[in-house]
Amino acid sequence: MTKNILSTTKAPGAIGPYSQGVEIGGFVYTSGQLGLNPETGQFGEGVAEQTRYSLSNVRAILEAAGTTLDQVVKTTVFLKDMNDFAAMNEVYGSFFAEPYPARSAVEVARLPKDGLVEIEVIAVKK
Template sequence: MKPALFLLPCLLASCTLTGGPVKSVPSSGTLPFSEAVQVGQTLYLSGQLGLDAQGQLVPGGVRAETLQALSNIEATLTRQGYRREHLVKCMVMLRDMKDFAAMNEVYGSWMRRPYPVRSTFGGADLALNANVEIECVAAR
């Protein structure tokens, strides 16, 4: 069986997979999740909103929030020794699918080829009344 099939039990037990132990990076706040979890050479990032350094949604709607969320992702990648070129999978959640084109324009200009695979879906409510949330996986 491939190591990825054992991911959840390993995360729960902090076991070692091919490539190294599970390493968790706590979030900067008091919320009960990690900013990122590294398993071997794969880095799983929690979803990012378009929050500024003070934890407030940036003004300007979905375009500004998308750019800020991507900047937050890049900051997390950098802190963990990864680059945006290491991104292999992203999931974008939009409060309103009518914002798809605007989000996609910002996302497309920020990402580098080869683009990571991506899923995009709409949801009625996102945390903090955000317009967009982006979650990614990076691998070396």
């Protein structure tokens, strides 16, 4: 199987030794995306805006692979504070339609750059 490394300027660049995403075996795996504005490199204000940026960044990586959010089968959401779950979930719901992908959501002690949310996905290639 050939591993295709994904990269787009429409999402923030990797801040370490990893790829924005990898396509292999008919699946696309994105690295966790923080809630950063890809144009400014700055975080959105609050968890809702950071969730919006995070999922927009995920969408850009999926588009670079030739697939869409509709093809996502699994998401993992990392939250700095589980009290932000409702605000994250409201924005999250605006990006996905039924049938929804499987999802895990966990609270973590700290995220890179002290972000409030980070989201990664697994999608099938169209």
